[in-house]
Amino acid sequence: MGASAPIPFASRRPPRDDDRTMRHAHRRIPVNAMSTRIAVIGAGVMGADHARILASEVAGAVLQVVCDQDAERAEAVAEATGAVHAATDAAATVIREDVDAVLIASPDKTHAALTIAAIERGKPVLCEKPLAPTSAEAWPVIEAEVRAGRRLVQVGFMRRFDPPYRDMRAAVEAGALGRPMLMHNVHRNVETPFAWFTADMAITNSAPHEFDIARFVLGSEFRAMSAFKPQRDGERIPPVFMVLETEAGQLVNVEINNNAAYGYDVRGELVFEKGSVLLNAAAPTRTYADFKSYEPYAPDWRDRFAEAYRRQAMAWLRSIETGRPSDIAANAWDGFCATFVAEAGVAALAGGGRVPITYPAKPALYGPA
Numbered sequence: 001m002g003a004s005a006p007i008p009f010a011s012r013r014p015p016r017d018d019d020r021t022m023r024h025a026h027r028r029i030p031v032n033a034m035s036t037r038i039a040v041i042g043a044g045v046m047g048a049d050h051a052r053i054l055a056s057e058v059a060g061a062v063l064q065v066v067c068d069q070d071a072e073r074a075e076a077v078a079e080a081t082g083a084v085h086a087a088t089d090a091a092a093t094v095i096r097e098d099v100d101a102v103l104i105a106s107p108d109k110t111h112a113a114l115t116i117a118a119i120e121r122g123k124p125v126l127c128e129k130p131l132a133p134t135s136a137e138a139w140p141v142i143e144a145e146v147r148a149g150r151r152l153v154q155v156g157f158m159r160r161f162d163p164p165y166r167d168m169r170a171a172v173e174a175g176a177l178g179r180p181m182l183m184h185n186v187h188r189n190v191e192t193p194f195a196w197f198t199a200d201m202a203i204t205n206s207a208p209h210e211f212d213i214a215r216f217v218l219g220s221e222f223r224a225m226s227a228f229k230p231q232r233d234g235e236r237i238p239p240v241f242m243v244l245e246t247e248a249g250q251l252v253n254v255e256i257n258n259n260a261a262y263g264y265d266v267r268g269e270l271v272f273e274k275g276s277v278l279l280n281a282a283a284p285t286r287t288y289a290d291f292k293s294y295e296p297y298a299p300d301w302r303d304r305f306a307e308a309y310r311r312q313a314m315a316w317l318r319s320i321e322t323g324r325p326s327d328i329a330a331n332a333w334d335g336f337c338a339t340f341v342a343e344a345g346v347a348a349l350a351g352g353g354r355v356p357i358t359y360p361a362k363p364a365l366y367g368p369a
């Protein structure tokens with residue numbers, strides 16, 4: 001006998017109050033606090049983790065709907081997180097009357113259209129990176145926000161909320177170490193999720209985190225990009241190595257190694273004129289045994305950046321309650337820039353040599369040019 005069939009959505013009776021209380025019984029946050037009813041679109045690895053965070057760690061969040069085109073997956077995550085409803089139609093979920101805000105963690109190619117649908121209904125959005133797979137697909141999101149006349153979009157570059165990166169940015173703002181000159185970034189995954197993951201995808205899928213955090217920490221824009229890759233045996237892609245130049249004369253290098261094998265390992269160091277700040281993401285434990293000692297590595301980003309995801313979600317809820325966008329979170333312009341820079345990286349890797357980066361004019365909605 002296969003897995004029990006999901007409850008047909010048409011026959012799902014609306015939850016009674018006691019159901020809601022019951023299904024939220026495990027929550028540490030009283031449902032009757034000032035609440036924002038949130039739909040999570042996409043119940044895969046990221047969507048399920050976002051749903052868990054919203055349901056159990058963020059005051060003011062009510063997980064109203066978990067939506068996924070796979071009905072069983074939607075139902076399973078809704079059940080596991082105590083969501084009020086499960087659904088399968090993303091576009092219909094965005095416009096539901098009982099949804100105040102939307103977190104988009106569906107496949108990348110759906111991000112822009114769902115974000116625009118939310119903007120057009122005045123609903124705040126937290127869109128997982130990337131805002132869109134290409135800058136041409138991301139630009140209509142910028143246009144939609146400009147038409148709306150207010151910033152409703154937060155993009156999921158959660159490292160901005162990671163305490164060590166916040167310390168790096170604070171060191172830049174303090175100025176005590178002089179000018180930041182170089183930023184070294186290492187981003188290693190255990191292995192590519194599938195054998196046909198390409199070097200270009202390393203740049204467009206993983207590297208945008210480095211592009212965004214460097215912009216955030218340095219407060220500088222990029223003006224050129226160079227990209228290289230070494231030889232690797234076998235069918236798995238080799239690392240990609242990029243060197244970016246900023247308009248402030250700084251250099252940022254990025255190693256993306258999606259097949260590092262040993263663990264999920266993100267490193268960074270910001271080098272100033274009078275010192276440096278190293279990302280010292282200490283492992284939770286060190287084990288001493290068998291005449292050796294060792295520290296564990298996380299298998300993927302969810303554990304390493306758990307605090308950052310939590311803080312990101314909290315900042316999003318605060319921005320919704322206050323109506324003031326977070327001054328830390330990435331906005332739609334930042335999301336556009338990350339994709340735009342990734343496209344320069346793909347062009348550079350294709351043999352474009354040093355590729356200039358010239359952004360389009362930044363709309364006033366996103367601050368001074």
Ligand code: ISE
Pocket residue numbers: 189205206209301
């Ligand atoms: C993934 O989408 C992420 O956001 C992770 O932070 C990153 O390490 C991984 O390479 C991406 O695929």
